[in-house]
Amino acid sequence: MATYRARLARTGLAGLAALALLAGCARGEDAAEGGGSPEPADQGPSLRAADGETCTAEQYGVEPFDLAGSTVGFSQSEPEANPFRIAETASIREEAEARGIELIDTNAQGEFSRQISDVQDMIAQGVDLLIIAPLNSDGWEPVLADAAEQGIPIITVDRQINAEPCADYVAFLGSDFVEQGRRAADRMIEALGGEGQVAILLGAPGNNVTTERNQGFVDQIEAEAPGIEIVFEQTGNFSREEGQEVAEQLLQSNPDVDGIYAHNDEMGLGAITALQGAGREPGEVQIVTIDGTEGAVQAIIDGWMFAVIESNPRFGPLAFQAAEQFAAGEEIGVNLVIEDREYTQANAESDIANAY
């Protein structure tokens, strides 16, 4: 029975490796490192805590253990149908393989009850640590209770779970969305020379990503560039089609708009289609978006986009580094921030290999 499991695990790993290659990691995420990009993210991952709160295995109530040779479970929330999820899963798989850690991974395909039972499946299989990309922030009570009972530490990535850090779960690793908004504002100010009318294509409503990306942008514009006026704010629900639709309405109601800030690449790409449809030329309306997908970086090269702030989906190295330190009994921050790159006209061509 044991050998059967081991064989399954081996074929599994081989399959995962093949998948990771197919998923575009063959593009060579690190190939551009020699390209002289000054971005801090290119100098290897570093664990940065957003605040002073920390956690140790002792505080969490588990015995320190050796992460190498242990089994880790990863629960992905959404189908791997968008670049972010593809890159996220691939990064976790690659890092586990590089560290020789047995990884069990599941995908809830966007169904919340399925994610609950997926994680319970992995608890039943006796994983030593869980990495969860939560579909929803609430509704985790049964999972947290089961994990606590078995003494399994949980690290959440990209979205948070509404619970007590270092008690119900260990730590959260994700982007600083407010900072992303601020950086987008800085690029927009640069693009417009501090003067002009800006429209915002908002993400899906009631989502902390949308709120924080907007808050960072609006605050920064108010503080740094009083000459810029935000004339239009409407949701494009993070989708390309809706982004295009809203941008079409924008061009009718505010034909003199100078800049568009989209909360993600997809809506920004939709806005470009709308501009093309209205017969506008590249650069007439400056666009800044967030995510860092290949299509958006290509749009910078083509002159349609001014800048793209990355939302880094490659949680693997940092998540396992945090897990390793925690397992070894060291102190780690409970709110960990992943570094995001930035693409502009200056580095789009040389760094497009980094886009996902």
Place this chain on the structure above:
Amino acid sequence: MARTPVTAAAVDVSRGGAAPAGASGAERISALAQRHGALVVLVAVVLVTSLSFDTFFTGYNLNRLAVNAAFLAIVALGMTFVIITGGIDLSVGSVFALGGVLAAWASQYGTLPALLVPVAAAGAIGLANGLLVARTRLAPFIVTLASMLGARGLMLAVSGEGNETYLVPQGSAFLELAQGGLFGIGYPVYLTLALFGLGGLLLRRTGFGQSVYAVGGNEDAAALMGVRVARTKLTVYLMSGLLAGFAGALNAAYLGSGVTILGFAMELDAIAAVVIGGTLLTGGLGYVSGSLVGVLLLKVIQNVINLIGSLSSSYQQVVSGLFLIAVVVAQTYLSRRRRIG
């Protein structure tokens, strides 16, 4: 709605659970296969999985599988009655989500409101479905499609466009109802078994149950025999709504919150479970116990795919789909044989 004529023999099989006296051996076997095919597959899958993976047949794993299956099972119970009458209820997923949000909201006022509010709202939707299907003779597909959208909209309205997640207060008895257990088995499992026991009795041992089979077998013939067709239909849609709302409330207690992104495509899972369990989608023939087996089979397949690990989780849907096709093909074949025989 066009109905496949079902012979008296088929109706007898469904009532008595065995082939009628004088039936040939082949007929008896086909009746058994229809009735217990899913159970045989379930037992085989559980056996093979238990032998292959030592983490499958453990108290923790079996209990949480059963608890997770409980919510879908309760929904599938109501769906079984609807499908036996030849109808369909597409609104159950939305009603389930609405029930959960209402339960979490009402739980701040105590356990009784947390159960009554969602069940009342779900009952009202079920009643509306039933009235429209029974009195106006609109196609159940259209009626329940409309209420599926309506219930989802209502859920979004009470949760601030889905942004507000109501939390069930810690330490309330309502939480204990779904998170607690007895002898290592969660309360939802006992509740589900009790409901299925009642459902089975209702279907097999009462006049109402006979009307359900008769309406699904041949509506016009049933009406001629004096069966109250409209009332029977109204009752099954009401039951389906009530059960979906109750399952949603129970799920909210389990999760400790009124999660707003639940219940998408749940109606399809429920229908799949009912059909896998041997109930004819055309009506007139079916078993409550089969639906329970169907739900367990779907959940166990998901668990097995995760255990194998090297298979992408998308394959769960592929495997479930293949099962469904196999069962439907077998059903068509069996019922055709029976009609010819």
